[in-house]
Amino acid sequence: xxxxxxxxxxxxxxxxxxxxxxxxxxxxxxSGSFTxxxxxxxxxxxxxxxxxxNSLYVSLMSVVVASLIALPLAYFTTRFEFxxxxxxxxxxxxxxxxxxxxxxxxxxxxxxxxxxxNLLLGDWLDINIPFMEGLNGVIFVQSVHYFPFIxxxxxxxxxxxxxxxxxxxxxxxxxxxxxxxRIVLPLAMPGYVAGASLVFIKVFDDLATPLLxxxxxxxxxxxxxxxxxxxxxxxxxxxxxxxxxxxxxxxxWVSSLALRGKDYATVQRGGGGLARRRMSRGQAVLAYAVIxxxxxxxxxxxxxxxxxSIATIWSFAPLPDGYTLAHYTRVxxxxxxxxxxTLIYAGLAGLIDVILGTxxxxxxxxxxxxxxxxxxxxxxxxxxVPGLVLGIGYLRTFFGVTLPGGTSLAAFWGIIVLALAVRxxxxxxxxxxxxxxxxxxxxxxxxxxxGARRLSVVxRIVLPLMAGGLAAGFITSFATAAVELSATLxxxxxxxxxxxxxxxxxxxxxxxxxxAGAALGIVAVVIVGLSTLLSHLVAERGGGRKSA
Amino acid sequence: MRSKxxxxxxxxxxxxxxxxxxxxxxxxxxxxxAGASGKVSxxxxxxxxxxxxxxxxxxxxxxxxxxxxQNRNTTAGxxxxxxxxxxNAVDLFWASAPDAFEVLKTAGLLEVYRPNAQGIPERIGPYxxxxxxxxxxxxxxxxxxxxxxxxxxxxxRLPDPKEWSDLAKPVYHDHxxxxxxxxxxxxxxxxxxxxxxxxxxxxWGTVKGFSGNxxxxxxxxxxxxxAVNSGQVGIGIVxxxxxxxxxxxxxxxxxxxxxxxxxVPANIAIVKNPPNLAGAKAFIDFLLSTQGQEILLxxxxxxxxxxxxxxxxxxxGYPNPFTGSIGMPSLRFDVVESGKRYAVVDALYDxxxxxxxxxxxxxxxxxxxxxxxxxxxxxxxxxALLAEARSLISAMPITEAEASSDAVTGAFSGxxxxxxxxxxxxxxxAFAREKYQAAAAKAAEAAKAAG
Numbered sequence: 001x002x003x004x005x006x007x008x009x010x011x012x013x014x015x016x017x018x019x020x021x022x023x024x025x026x027x028x029x030x031s032g033s034f035t036x037x038x039x040x041x042x043x044x045x046x047x048x049x050x051x052x053x054n055s056l057y058v059s060l061m062s063v064v065v066a067s068l069i070a071l072p073l074a075y076f077t078t079r080f081e082f083x084x085x086x087x088x089x090x091x092x093x094x095x096x097x098x099x100x101x102x103x104x105x106x107x108x109x110x111x112x113x114x115x116x117x118n119l120l121l122g123d124w125l126d127i128n129i130p131f132m133e134g135l136n137g138v139i140f141v142q143s144v145h146y147f148p149f150i151x152x153x154x155x156x157x158x159x160x161x162x163x164x165x166x167x168x169x170x171x172x173x174x175x176x177x178x179x180x181x182r183i184v185l186p187l188a189m190p191g192y193v194a195g196a197s198l199v200f201i202k203v204f205d206d207l208a209t210p211l212l213x214x215x216x217x218x219x220x221x222x223x224x225x226x227x228x229x230x231x232x233x234x235x236x237x238x239x240x241x242x243x244x245x246x247x248x249x250x251x252x253w254v255s256s257l258a259l260r261g262k263d264y265a266t267v268q269r270g271g272g273g274l275a276r277r278r279m280s281r282g283q284a285v286l287a288y289a290v291i292x293x294x295x296x297x298x299x300x301x302x303x304x305x306x307x308x309s310i311a312t313i314w315s316f317a318p319l320p321d322g323y324t325l326a327h328y329t330r331v332x333x334x335x336x337x338x339x340x341x342t343l344i345y346a347g348l349a350g351l352i353d354v355i356l357g358t359x360x361x362x363x364x365x366x367x368x369x370x371x372x373x374x375x376x377x378x379x380x381x382x383x384x385v386p387g388l389v390l391g392i393g394y395l396r397t398f399f400g401v402t403l404p405g406g407t408s409l410a411a412f413w414g415i416i417v418l419a420l421a422v423r424x425x426x427x428x429x430x431x432x433x434x435x436x437x438x439x440x441x442x443x444x445x446x447x448x449x450x451g452a453r454r455l456s457v458v459x460r461i462v463l464p465l466m467a468g469g470l471a472a473g474f475i476t477s478f479a480t481a482a483v484e485l486s487a488t489l490x491x492x493x494x495x496x497x498x499x500x501x502x503x504x505x506x507x508x509x510x511x512x513x514x515x516a517g518a519a520l521g522i523v524a525v526v527i528v529g530l531s532t533l534l535s536h537l538v539a540e541r542g543g544g545r546k547s548a
Numbered sequence: 549m550r551s552k553x554x555x556x557x558x559x560x561x562x563x564x565x566x567x568x569x570x571x572x573x574x575x576x577x578x579x580x581x582a583g584a585s586g587k588v589s590x591x592x593x594x595x596x597x598x599x600x601x602x603x604x605x606x607x608x609x610x611x612x613x614x615x616x617x618q619n620r621n622t623t624a625g626x627x628x629x630x631x632x633x634x635x636n637a638v639d640l641f642w643a644s645a646p647d648a649f650e651v652l653k654t655a656g657l658l659e660v661y662r663p664n665a666q667g668i669p670e671r672i673g674p675y676x677x678x679x680x681x682x683x684x685x686x687x688x689x690x691x692x693x694x695x696x697x698x699x700x701x702x703x704x705r706l707p708d709p710k711e712w713s714d715l716a717k718p719v720y721h722d723h724x725x726x727x728x729x730x731x732x733x734x735x736x737x738x739x740x741x742x743x744x745x746x747x748x749x750x751x752w753g754t755v756k757g758f759s760g761n762x763x764x765x766x767x768x769x770x771x772x773x774x775a776v777n778s779g780q781v782g783i784g785i786v787x788x789x790x791x792x793x794x795x796x797x798x799x800x801x802x803x804x805x806x807x808x809x810x811x812v813p814a815n816i817a818i819v820k821n822p823p824n825l826a827g828a829k830a831f832i833d834f835l836l837s838t839q840g841q842e843i844l845l846x847x848x849x850x851x852x853x854x855x856x857x858x859x860x861x862x863x864x865g866y867p868n869p870f871t872g873s874i875g876m877p878s879l880r881f882d883v884v885e886s887g888k889r890y891a892v893v894d895a896l897y898d899x900x901x902x903x904x905x906x907x908x909x910x911x912x913x914x915x916x917x918x919x920x921x922x923x924x925x926x927x928x929x930x931x932a933l934l935a936e937a938r939s940l941i942s943a944m945p946i947t948e949a950e951a952s953s954d955a956v957t958g959a960f961s962g963x964x965x966x967x968x969x970x971x972x973x974x975x976x977x978a979f980a981r982e983k984y985q986a987a988a989a990k991a992a993e994a995a996k997a998a999g
Contacts, residue, residue: 029962041970316779
């Protein structure tokens with residue numbers, strides 16, 4: 001029953017719309033008959049081979065760098081008595097919210113060859129560091145942008161580890177780094193793998209960052225550039241899209257191998273997570289220094305964005321020429337409806353994603369349904385579908401459907417919510433799966449033995465135990481949906497129904513709108529930041545009650 | 549797609565234009581009975597800074613009418629109109645890119661309307677302002693040129709550029725940025741103007757000359773002024789209003805029209821079966837009225853009006869294409885030829901320059917370094933080697949005749965019997981890479997010869 005519903009949802013809002021668009025990849029252009037010749041062209045083309053290898057390299061390196069950023073943040077804030085742990089975890093989500101265009105300009109002003117950092121370095125030391133050039137630039141920006149996937153999932157996972165495991169190990173004489181390496185990290189693997197695979201697939205499929213850095217020799221930008229050429233129906237763009245989808249599913253399967261054959265579930269939930277240790281004075285200073293350094297690095301773009309939002313003119317200079325609040329006045333006068341719309345759309349999308357994510361995770365991990373794993377792969381393939389393709393597919397599939405009011409279904413704002421939900425489902429799904437992997441099925445069996453029905457077991461036992469993972473899933477889906485643009489730009493049909501990302505786009509198309517765009521970006525960051533803090537608090541309280 | 553520029557030449561009477569006559573007649577009848585009222589939906593790629601003043605003035609002039617602006621980038625806009633044709637809810641399509649209108653027109657998605665505005669000439673430079681068949685109306689003009697950030701050029705001690713060929717000089721290496729012609733209809737027209745103004749071979753030489761000095765090729769036309777405004781790149785090849793509106797917003801940028809340039813109209817068109825035909829017509833009439841044309845002069849918009857009389861109200865120094873100060877009135881622009889090879893020229897640029905930018909830059913840098921040394925101490929053997937290296941860079945995989953031949957153009961429209969687009973692209977890209985490597989080797993020889 002649940003299986004059918006989820007399958008139908010994915011079929012209607014992912015598979016069918018995408019298929020209506022990508023069939024071009026398999027068609028002979030002259031006759032329209034089936035052909036695989038375009039895939040042959042793809043394989044025999046040097047550019048695409050290089051692009052594929054570049055994408056692979058960038059994705060792997062981004063996972064490594066993102067892990068280096070996320071691990072200390074997660075470790076210190078969960079393992080030790082750490083003042084401001086929630087604040088750190090909230091700030092750690094902000095990099096996910098890189099408002100389109102505005103974020104790019106801010107990054108450029110700070111890190112480009114003539115950005116603040118390099119202008120200052122040039123003055124003082126006469127050196128220039130190419131942060132934002134070539135493949136290494138892509139790795140830098142992607143890691144800073146997407147490490148929160150690892151952070152969020154790892155934190156959720158670490159919190160779920162049974163304290164007894166650690167205590168037993170200590171009783172047996174293990175401590176320090178060995179304890180972490182042999183006991184804590186392995187038990188937290190589901191969260192880490194969930195986060196790392198998301199980073200890998202997302203970076204592999206991402207086109208915004210390479211395009212921002214004008215790196216074209218990667219697969220996703222190649223697909224995008226070909227699909228968006230006005231008036232040309234070049235099948236190769238769609239071929240690349242299909243390749244991206246297949247490869248994403250493949251890498252997901254590989255990452256599931258990493259967890260196969262091991263049991264991560266722990267039965268006991270006595271202590272509510274790992275024991276928190278007090279740090280010695282020296283350790284504390286060191287830990288805070290590391291964390292502040294990392295936060296300064298990953299939040300620099302937002303600082304740049306803030307400066308841009310209060311700047312008069314900022315051009316070829318370390319800092320703006322002057323400061324003003326006029327951009328905020330303009331934003332609040334012209335675009336307050338964007339803010340409410342965004343909260344509604346991204347909130348609903350996040351909710352749908354958590355519900356679908358939990359259902360799919362439950363079907364995969366708790367039932368023996370043959371097709372369940374395919375649902376998982378199917379939902380994840382949404383990561384590889386370019387927003388534009390999904391947008392076109394929605395128009396093609398739903399424009400002819402009229403609502404009772406006489407308007408088209410595609411013109412209804414709810415369709416934007418569905419598009420956002422489908423595009424961000426993979427994030428929630430991975431978080432929910434990781435959370436459920438850590439719950440022992442024997443808890444549910446026990447409840448069932450005591451006479452509880454399936455549904456009430458889920459409601460009373462499974463969901464409360466998953467609270468942290470659910471929050472992580474909701475936050476990633478919500479935060480990233482709040483700044484989604486490509487599908488939105490296709491589907492928005494009236495500026496009254498438009499979300500914030502659309503308003504940003506409109507501002508950022510003119511020189512005079514740059515400051516206002518940045519101001520709107522800051523508004524987005526603040527809103528999402530506050531919502532994140534709120535869901536952390538809710539999840540924390542849920543956790544507290546469960547351990548009481 | 550291949551006939552993008554036919555609008556500017558002799559009218560092409562075809563099946564589609566005959567079909568279009570029927571709605572034209574029906575539309576005329578409708579316009580007489582209904583005054584403008586209600587909502588007028590516009591899909592546009594223009595920013596709020598451009599649409600805002602027009603919306604306010606239009607709504608003030610027509611009480612009871614609201615202009616509903618839907619901002620979309622050009623690709624998304626064209627796609628939207630295409631995908632929603634069955635139940636169209638859009639009245640007007642309003643954008644710069646001439647190619648976007650050509651795609652819509654070819655697909656039979658536009659409505660004919662000939663506004664009765666007075667005092668607008670037929671041509672601007674080599675182009676007709678309006679589509680001869682009446683589908684598309686030009687409301688403003690824009691020219692291509694060179695924009696630079698004064699702080700950047702001062703800090704890097706770069707002289708002010710004047711001509712396209714200036715940008716090929718070694719001093720500008722790695723300081724220039726452009727949008728790919730396949731991403732921007734106006735960059736394409738600039739490229740085509742250079743190719744026709746200087747000839748196929750010499751023209752590509754010029755294009756590859758300045759392309760060897762590019763820092764980046766962006767995919768978004770606004771990416772170029774963005775980078776120049778913030779000083780990330782010093783010099784951008786842009787359409788004029790990007791520079792003028794940046795100046796209007798206070799950025800330290802300057803702009804020049806090179807002598808080989810082109811002035812192209814920015815357009816508006818009524819979408820087929822518009823829900824509010826009377827309103828759509830009223831807005832086009834408003835754009836072309838004296839009041840509408842004067843709005844173009846506002847500091848944040850700064851486009852060139854198509855009504856020559858309006859320039860009397862323009863601030864001093866405002867460029868005027870009708871006085872011959874910009875554009876090439878003498879250029880004989882072959883629109884048929886250009887239309888035929890449209891996609892081919894884009895793909896040639898993407899394959900020989902876009903995907904091979906690194907090796908092109910390496911070769912150009914090597915040549916530039918030797919040249920700088922030769923300026924101090926000349927050496928004829930080295931000069932000869934440099935000339936060879938340059939001709940290797942300029943070499944194109946296909947001739948002008950091949951570029952518009954059926955065999956090549958067919959690959960881009962998917963005609964049976966033609967090679968596939970991807971096959972040709974692979975060939976062209978490999979050709980260019982080999983030549984650039986050879987050019988770099990020659991430059992290295994020249995460096996040795998120069999001592």
